[in-house]
Amino acid sequence: xxxxxxxxxxxxxxxxxxxxxxxxxxxxxxxxxxxxxxxxxxxxxxxxxxxxxxxxxxxxxxxxxxxxxxxxxxxxxxxxxxxxxxxxxxxxxxxxxxxxxxxxxxxxxxxxxxxxxxxxxxxxxxxxxxxxxxxxxxxxxxxxxxxxxxxxxxxxxxxxxxxxxxxxxxxxxxxxxxxxxxxxxxxxxxxxxxx
Amino acid sequence: xxxxxxxxxxxxxxxxxxxxxxxxxxxxxxxxxxxxxxxxxxxxxxxxxxxxxxxxxxxxxxxxxxxxxxxxxxxxxxxxxxxxxxxxxxxxxxxxxxxxxxxxxxxxxxxxxxxxxxxxxxxxxxxxxxxxxxxxxxxxxxxxxxxxxxxxxxxxxxxxxxxxxxxxxxxxxxxxxxxxxxxxxxxxxxxxxxx
Numbered sequence: 072x073x074x075x076x077x078x079x080x081x082x083x084x085x086x087x088x089x090x091x092x093x094x095x096x097x098x099x100x101x102x103x104x105x106x107x108x109x110x111x112x113x114x115x116x117x118x119x120x121x122x123x124x125x126x127x128x129x130x131x132x133x134x135x136x137x138x139x140x141x142x143x144x145x146x147x148x149x150x151x152x153x154x155x156x157x158x159x160x161x162x163x164x165x166x167x168x169x170x171x172x173x174x175x176x177x178x179x180x181x182x183x184x185x186x187x188x189x190x191x192x193x194x195x196x197x198x199x200x201x202x203x204x205x206x207x208x209x210x211x212x213x214x215x216x217x218x219x220x221x222x223x224x225x226x227x228x229x230x231x232x233x234x235x236x237x238x239x240x241x242x243x244x245x246x247x248x249x250x251x252x253x254x255x256x257x258x259x260x261x262x263x264x265x266x
Numbered sequence: 267x268x269x270x271x272x273x274x275x276x277x278x279x280x281x282x283x284x285x286x287x288x289x290x291x292x293x294x295x296x297x298x299x300x301x302x303x304x305x306x307x308x309x310x311x312x313x314x315x316x317x318x319x320x321x322x323x324x325x326x327x328x329x330x331x332x333x334x335x336x337x338x339x340x341x342x343x344x345x346x347x348x349x350x351x352x353x354x355x356x357x358x359x360x361x362x363x364x365x366x367x368x369x370x371x372x373x374x375x376x377x378x379x380x381x382x383x384x385x386x387x388x389x390x391x392x393x394x395x396x397x398x399x400x401x402x403x404x405x406x407x408x409x410x411x412x413x414x415x416x417x418x419x420x421x422x423x424x425x426x427x428x429x430x431x432x433x434x435x436x437x438x439x440x441x442x443x444x445x446x447x448x449x450x451x452x453x454x455x456x457x458x459x460x461x
Contacts, residue, residue, distance in 0.1 A: 087339075099294055102437070103437045103439055103440055106433075106435055106436055106437055106440065107436060107437070107440045109433040109435075110427075110428050110431050110433050110434060110435070110436055111428065111431070112431070144282075147433065147435060148435070150433060151433060151435070232305075232447070233305050233306065233451065233452055234452075235452050236305050236306070236307070236452070238301075238304040238305050238342065238345060238346060239305060240301055240304075240305070240342060240343070240346070241301055241302060241305050241443070242297070242298045242301055242302070242439070244298060244437070244439055244440060244443075245298055245301065245302045245439060245440065245442075245443035246443075247440075248436070248439075248440035248441075248443045248444050249443050249444060249447045252427070252444045252447060252448070253447070256428065257428055257429075257430050257431070
C-alpha cells in the first residue's frame with residue numbers, strides 16, 4: 072500500500088485570459104483541503120507558492136491551529152493542519168517525498184478539461200495505491216488551471232470529474248474532496264460507506 | 267428519474283457545546299456548494315436561515331453574480347448562482363418543492379456521526395433517483411451538526427462519509443461535494459468518469 076500525497080499549486084497557473092500567473096493562496100483552501108486530506112489518510116498536503124509573503128501567511132495560518140490559541144479546540148482542526156507543509160516549488164515537494172519514501176512518487180495531474188496526455192483512471196489509481204508500494208502524488212491547480220508545461224511534466228493525469236456535465240466549474244476544494252473520495256475512500260463501490 | 271434538491275440549514279444546529287443555535291451563513295458555502303450543485307444537475311440549492319439580515323446578505327451575494335457586475339464573467343459562476351434560493355425555514359423549502367413537483371420529496375438527512383435512525387445507502391439513494399420519479403431533498407447541516415429533532419423529522423439519513431477514518435471533520439463544502447458525487451455522479455463505479 073503506497074502513501075498518498077497531494078499538492079495545491081499556485082504557479083504556473085492560467086488566469087482567465089490564459090496568461091501564466093502565480094495565484095494567491097487562500098485560507099479556505101488550506102483549511103478545507105487539510106481536513107479532507109486528513110479524513111482520507113493523506114500523508115502530507117503541500118501548499119506550494121513561489122511568493123515568500125504568501126508562504127509566510129500560509130505557515131501562520133497553520134501555526135494558529137497547531138501551536139496557537141486554537142490548538143486545543145474541540146474540532147481537532149490542528150490535527151489536520153499538522154499535515155500541511157508549505158513549499159517554494161514542485162521540485163522541493165518531490166525532494167521531500169523522495170527523502171521520506173526512498174523513491175520518487177508517481178506524479179499525477181488533475182484538470183477540469185480533457186488533455187492530450189494519457190489518462191489514468193480513478194479505479195486504476197485506487198488499485199495502484201492499494202497494491203503497489205510506490206507513493207502517489209496528486210497535484211491540484213488554482214486560478215483557471217495548471218499551465219500545460221506543468222501537466223506535461225507529470226507521469227499521468229486523472230480524467231475530468233464530470234466530463235459530461237453542462238457545467239464543469241467545481242471549486243478546487245470540492246474537486247480535491249471528490250478525487251480523494253474516489254481514489255482513497257473506504258468503499259469498493261459507491262455504496263461502500265455502508266458496508 | 268427524480269429531481270435532486272439540496273438544502274444548507276443554519277437552524278436548529280448544535281454549537282461546539284451541544285447547544286442549539288442559528289449558525290452564520292458564509293459566502294464560501296453559498297459559492298462552493300452552488301458550483302457543486304450545478305455540476306451535478308441539482309434542481310435547486312436552498313440556503314436556509316431564520317435570520318433576516320443573513321437572508322438579505324445571501325440574496326445580495328447571489329445577485330452580484332446573476333445580475334450585478336460579474337454576471338457576464340467567463341467563469342460562468344452566475345449560472346450556478348441562479349439555482350440558489352434563500353429561505354426562512356425547512357417548511358418553506360418543502361412547500362417550494364411540492365409546488366414545483368406536485369409531490370413532496372423524500373427528505374434525507376446527513377451527519378458525520380452515526381445516528382439511531384434508519385440509514386439509506388448511497389447506492390440505494392442513487393438507484394432511487396434514477397428509477398423513481400419522486401424528488402429527493404438532501405439536507406446538510408452547519409456548525410457542529412443538525413439538532414436531533416431535525417434529523418428525526420427526515421424520512422431517512424445517509425451514513426457518515428468515512429465512518430472508519432480516525433479523523434472525521436470534513437467541511438460541509440467537501441461533504442456536499444462527495445455526497446453529490448456518490449449519489450448523482452456520472453459513474454456506475456468509482457472509475458466511471460473515464461468510461
